[in-house]
Structure formats: C-alpha cells, structure tokens
Amino acid sequence: MSIPTLQGLQTALSGLLAEQQALDVTGNNIANSDTEGYSRETVLLRPSLPLNIPAISSRTGEGAQLGTGVSVETINRIRNSYLDAQYRTQSSALSGASTESEELTQAQAAFNEPSSSAIASQLSKFWGAWSELANAPASEAAKQGVVGAGQQLAEMLHEVSAQLSTISTQAGEQYAALAGPSGEVQDDASQIAQLNGQIRLAEEAGEPPNEMLDQRDLLLDKLSSLAQVTVVKQPDGTDTVSFGDAAKPLVEGTTLNWPQALTPAAGGRLGTLLGLTAPGGALASYQAALDNVADTLASSVNALHTATPFFSGTTAATLQVAVTAAQVQTSSTEGVGGNDVAIAIAGLRGGAAEQGYAALVEQVGGNVRGARDEQSNLQSTVTAIGNQRQSVSGVSLDEEMTNLISFQRGYQASARTLTAMDSMLETLIEHTGIAGL
Amino acid sequence: MSERITPTMLTSSTLNGLNASLAALERTSDELSSGKKILEPSDNPYGTSRAIDLQSQLDGLSSYASNVQEGISWENTSSSAMANMSNVLESVRELLVRAPNGTYNAGDLGHMAAEVEQLTEAVKQDANTQYAGQYVFAGTMTTTAPYPQGAEDAYQGNTGTIARAIGPGLSVTVNTDMSALLGNGQGAADGKLFDTLRTISEHLKGATPADVAALGSSDLTSLEGSIEALTQMQATAGSVTDQLQTAASRIEGLQGTITAGLSNIEDTNVAEVSIAYSTEQAAYEAALRAGASIVQESLLQFLN
Numbered sequence: 137m138s139i140p141t142l143q144g145l146q147t148a149l150s151g152l153l154a155e156q157q158a159l160d161v162t163g164n165n166i167a168n169s170d171t172e173g174y175s176r177e178t179v180l181l182r183p184s185l186p187l188n189i190p191a192i193s194s195r196t197g198e199g200a201q202l203g204t205g206v207s208v209e210t211i212n213r214i215r216n217s218y219l220d221a222q223y224r225t226q227s228s229a230l231s232g233a234s235t236e237s238e239e240l241t242q243a244q245a246a247f248n249e250p251s252s253s254a255i256a257s258q259l260s261k262f263w264g265a266w267s268e269l270a271n272a273p274a275s276e277a278a279k280q281g282v283v284g285a286g287q288q289l290a291e292m293l294h295e296v297s298a299q300l301s302t303i304s305t306q307a308g309e310q311y312a313a314l315a316g317p318s319g320e321v322q323d324d325a326s327q328i329a330q331l332n333g334q335i336r337l338a339e340e341a342g343e344p345p346n347e348m349l350d351q352r353d354l355l356l357d358k359l360s361s362l363a364q365v366t367v368v369k370q371p372d373g374t375d376t377v378s379f380g381d382a383a384k385p386l387v388e389g390t391t392l393n394w395p396q397a398l399t400p401a402a403g404g405r406l407g408t409l410l411g412l413t414a415p416g417g418a419l420a421s422y423q424a425a426l427d428n429v430a431d432t433l434a435s436s437v438n439a440l441h442t443a444t445p446f447f448s449g450t451t452a453a454t455l456q457v458a459v460t461a462a463q464v465q466t467s468s469t470e471g472v473g474g475n476d477v478a479i480a481i482a483g484l485r486g487g488a489a490e491q492g493y494a495a496l497v498e499q500v501g502g503n504v505r506g507a508r509d510e511q512s513n514l515q516s517t518v519t520a521i522g523n524q525r526q527s528v529s530g531v532s533l534d535e536e537m538t539n540l541i542s543f544q545r546g547y548q549a550s551a552r553t554l555t556a557m558d559s560m561l562e563t564l565i566e567h568t569g570i571a572g573l
Numbered sequence: 574m575s576e577r578i579t580p581t582m583l584t585s586s587t588l589n590g591l592n593a594s595l596a597a598l599e600r601t602s603d604e605l606s607s608g609k610k611i612l613e614p615s616d617n618p619y620g621t622s623r624a625i626d627l628q629s630q631l632d633g634l635s636s637y638a639s640n641v642q643e644g645i646s647w648e649n650t651s652s653s654a655m656a657n658m659s660n661v662l663e664s665v666r667e668l669l670v671r672a673p674n675g676t677y678n679a680g681d682l683g684h685m686a687a688e689v690e691q692l693t694e695a696v697k698q699d700a701n702t703q704y705a706g707q708y709v710f711a712g713t714m715t716t717t718a719p720y721p722q723g724a725e726d727a728y729q730g731n732t733g734t735i736a737r738a739i740g741p742g743l744s745v746t747v748n749t750d751m752s753a754l755l756g757n758g759q760g761a762a763d764g765k766l767f768d769t770l771r772t773i774s775e776h777l778k779g780a781t782p783a784d785v786a787a788l789g790s791s792d793l794t795s796l797e798g799s800i801e802a803l804t805q806m807q808a809t810a811g812s813v814t815d816q817l818q819t820a821a822s823r824i825e826g827l828q829g830t831i832t833a834g835l836s837n838i839e840d841t842n843v844a845e846v847s848i849a850y851s852t853e854q855a856a857y858e859a860a861l862r863a864g865a866s867i868v869q870e871s872l873l874q875f876l877n
Contacts, residue, residue, distance in 0.1 A: 169579075169580065169581070170581065241615075244613055244614055244615060245613075247614070249613075249614055249621060249625065250609075250611055250614070250621055250624055250625065250628075250839065256625040256629065257628070259629070260628065260629045260632040260633075261632075263629075263632070263633065263636070264632055264635075264636050267636035267637075267738065268636075268639075270640070270737070270738065271639070271643045271737070272705065272707075273713075273715075274706075274707065274716055467713060467733070469713060469731075469733050470713070470731070470733075471712060471713025471714045471715070471730075471731055471733045472713070472714065472715060472716050473707055473708075473711070473712070473713040473714060473715025473716070473733070473735055474713035474733050474735065475735060475736065476734075476736065479736055479737075479738045479744055482636065482738060483738060483741065483742060485629060485632075485633045485636075485741075486626070486630065486633065486741065490625070490626070490629055491626075493625070494621075494622040494623075494625040494626055495622060497614050497618075497621055497625060498614065498618045498619060498621060498622035499618075500614055500615075500618075501613070501614025501615045501616075501617070501618030501621050501622075502615075502618040504613075504615035505615040505616075505618060508615065519585075519586075519589065522585075523582050523585075523586070526579050526581055526585075527576045527577045527578070527579070527582065528577070530577070530579035530581050530582065531579060531581075532577055532578070532579045532580070533580055533872065533873065534871065534872040535577070537871075537872045537873060537876060538872065541876075
C-alpha cells in the first residue's frame, strides 16, 4: 500500500490556509488594539484527520496513520465572565459614588463657604448692625443699617434655598432623562435584546459571534454604571439581565421590560439620584436644616423685637424683613435713646441660628468628603479590576508582533513545502515515462 | 503564566498617574495662591464650622470693642460735665459760707442772688450735655433736653437706663440718673439741687435775718448733701470707666487669641506648602518623563 501521490500538496495547502487565517486574526487583533470593549481572539488549530495507511510496514505488514496537515477548529474570544461580573458590580458602586459626589459638590458650592460674602458672614454683619444701632438707638441711619443687613441676609437664604431646590429638580430631571422612554436604559437594553436574538441565531448556526458578544458586554458595562446589573447566561447564548431592583428582568431573551420602577436600592447613578432627591434624602435634609436656621433666626429675633415682628416667614425661601426702618424697635421702654432690645438682639450672636448653620455647613462638607473618599476608593478598585480584564482580554502588540512573525514564517515554510512537493512531482512527471522513447 | 501587560494598561495607568500628580499640584497651588487651606467645607468640615464660629466671635469682639470705646467717650463726657457741676456747687457753697457772716447788706446779697441764678443756669447747661447728639443725662429720652434753660426746673427726661454690651451677656449701664440729684425744682419741693438753689436765691433776695440764718444752716446742709451725692455719682461714673477700660484690654487679648486660632485653622502654612509644591512638581515631571519614554516602547521598534 502506498501514499496518495498528491497528498503532500494538500498538506502544504492546509498549512498555507491555516497560517493565512491566523495572520488574519492577528491583523484583526492589531487593528482593534484600541477598540473599546474588544476582546482579543486566537485561532485554535487542530491537526486534520489522518490518513489510514494499511500494511505500510514491509516487515510486519502493520498499517500507520499519516497526518494530512492542519485545520482551523475555531476562533476563540478570550474573555473572563467572572471578571466582567466583578467589574460591573464595582462600576455601579463607583458611578453611584461619583454621582453623589457631583451632586453634593454642587450643594456645597451653593453655600459658598467659607467666604466673606456668604450666609455666615452676612449673619455676623446682621448682629454687628444691631450692635451699632445699640450705640446710636435714635439714628435713622443705624436703623436703616439693621433693615438692610436683615434684607441681605434674607436674600442670601432665598438664594441658597433656591439653588438647593434647583439641584434637586435637576437631579430628578436627570433621572427622568436616563430612565425615560428614549433614555439610555431603554436604548442600551433594546440593543441588548436585539443582540440576544442575533447571537442565538449565530450560535445555532455554530458560528461563534465574537464581535456581537463584545458589543453586548460593552452595553452591559454601560448599563452597570446606571444601576446594579446581574447577568445570567442562558444555554442558547442569550443573556438575561436584571437591572437594579426592578421587579422583572430588564432583558429576557429578546423581550425588553422597561420602564419599571426603581428605588434608591437600585445602586448606580439612577439609585443615587433617587436617593438624593427622596423626601428624606441629603438634599431635602439640607433644605430642612436651612429652613430651620431661618425659622430659628426669625423666632429668636421676633421674640425680642416685641413691638412688631422683625422677620416674617418661617422658611429660608420665605424669610422677609417685615419692618421699615422707622418700625425698628431699639428699646422695650419709651424713650428714643433706650437700647435694651438692640443689645439683646446683638447678643443673639453665636446663638442657635448660627450654630445650626455652622452644623449644616459641617454636615454638607462631611458628606462631600465622604462621597469623594468613597469615589476614590472605588476608582482604585475599578481600575484594578479593569486592568485584570485588560490583562486577559486586551491586545498586546508585542504578543501580536511575535505571533505575526511566527505565522509569517509558518506560511513561508508551508510555501517551501509546496515548492518541494512540486519539484518532486516535476521529476516524476517530466523526467520519467520517457524511457525508451 | 504571568500577567499580560497590554499597551492600553500602560497608557491608562500612565494617564491616571499624571492626572493624580497634576491634581495634587493644582490643589497645592490653590492653597498657595489663596493663602487658605480650607477652600471648601469638604476640605475640613469641622474646621469650617469652627472657622465660622471663630469668625463670628471675632466680629462680635470688634463690636464689643467699639461699644467699649463708645461707652468710654460717653463716660468721659458725663464725667467732665459732673466735674463742672462740682466746681459750680463749690462756688455756691463758698457764697453760702460767706453770706451769713453779717458783713453784707441787702444789695450785696441781691448780687449774690443773681450770681446763684447764673450758677443755676450753668448747672442746667452741664445737665444738658450732649454726646454724639444725645443728651447724656436725660435717661433714654436722649433727644430731649432734660433741663431747658429758664425758670422751669422740672425734669424733662426719664429714669431709663442706657447700657453698652461689652461681652456676651455682659453689659454696663453708662448713663447717670442726674434727676436724682437735680430733682424737679422748687415747685416739687423735693429738697433736690434745683429746689435748694432756687431757695438759696430766694433767701438771698429776701435778706431777712431769718433768710440769712437759713442760708448758713438748712440751705448749706441741703447743698452739702447735694455735693456729697454728686461726688458719689462721679465715683460711680469713674468706676464704670475703669470697668470699660478693663474690658477693652480683655477684648484686645481675646482678639489676639482668636485671630491666632482662626489662622491656625484656615491659613496656609506657606513654608510647608511650598515644600510640598516643589516635591509635587518634581513628582509630576518624573511622571511625565517616565510616561513619555515608556509609552513609546514596543517590540515594533526593534523589528525590521
């Protein structure tokens, strides 16, 4: 028994084709080395089915198997789904912390402390104006000074209160935009549902849909910044995606369930926005504390300014100076020179209103600091997990260049084999069979 | 297998490092240029609230300091008015001592009566002393002259008190109730100074032996009572001035302490921060240099 004459050509050809495909994959890796979400691919090569050659041994008459070259089994996508899950959990937390720190920083900026033109300093000027009035109780200018300082203080309280409301409103709008009908959640989830369908078809056809898998993973990464995402991989290749604390899965096969209600426990950007704007949330508590400062100020001044209330309103947004300069009361007894009321009001300096305000500023500052610390901790974690993912799935140019050389050499060698086979056949065809002619 | 390192990892970690260095540099430069180490409450939440408290205390102290200066000026004004009155009363007393010694005739006594009336007007003038447009001896009716010039001697003010706050919950009364000394005149027959002075004047004008005798006895006694009362008032005013001056130096001391405390909390320690700035600058430059050479390295450079 002998070997088929042209088998050598086939073997060399399979080598050429395999090396070419490997080169293509390497080229694709290099081309995508900076593509977001791309997972590197490798060619899985397998020896082709061998030829059974019976009774090849002239001595024992035993057969043997002869290799027939190489074939490409599949193109592998290098990815670790455990790292993906970890990455998404931490990225949700990070995005929540970043959102919190952004929003609270805005609230902190609204207070504009420490500064010589913010509420604390205006409050101090207000007490100072009363003290000046106490030295010149009959002076119209000093009374005007008290009214003016009171009005400025009230305006500042209005302004900060309005800014806090705006921040809260904008956070609500942000949530509505992200979770709304044409928002990011809807957008990403519908793409995932669509990809689920396409991936299922490709899997059924036995073609590994690497690029679509990359796209789907990238969309899941994006979703995870909005709320906690849990992915369950189904046998048919589809992903079932749970989103935040929504009752039903966001995506199940090709079905999309959105919009659904979320709570602050959803995590991510959306959960944080809900938490901040909730009735007991940080922004509402700042607003309430500021209202309390305004109320304390008004009631403590009014309790001493007995002739007619100096301030009207009980919230930061509604506080007003309710008297004209002529109505400013300096004394509890008659006589324009009396100053016991002015002294008592000036003596409110450092009292409950001021302490309440200082405590509020401290609370805001503490919250911002906490959010920033959390953000930077989570940032390190996310960077570390991201690096691990990169280490597994990222394209290393050094590695690709090495592979490139190796595949190129392989291709050249297969070509050389082909040449050798060809010259062997040439000898057979051209130089034999003419004997005796 | 050891961990694979990809160029993306290198560039992103280089970039992160550069960002962090630059952020630190920016922060330090902000601290240096503003001179403050608390730029927003989150830099030091407790420090911020403490700084608000201390700043208010400091503003309060400067209010107290100006109250004290006001108080001292007020006291000085009233004290010099009372000193004038004291001199006037001394002159009247001399008259009273001289008048009954029998060497003066009715005409002389009449002249003395005129002198007493002039001195009475002088007392009124002093009683109407003003400080910064306010009558200091009118109680709280500071825009009303307490004893208008003329024959009417009734007190026009009230007995209200005027105080100056010189510390938290601490105030001193700066006005003196002059009506307790001067009274409401002869009409009220209250035995106070104006009543006494008018009576003296009447006795001098009357010039009967009984009148003259009264000058040396009951009138002198009443007058000396008034002089004694005035001395008491001067002593009280003097002690208020002392109290105010003590408060002034106490406030000055506190201002120093609190300013130092505030500066400790919110001011940049320039020497320390400058050193940190140089260190961070060096770190940033090193990061740039390393980044620039590492990011360029690749196998590609060595292949032909």
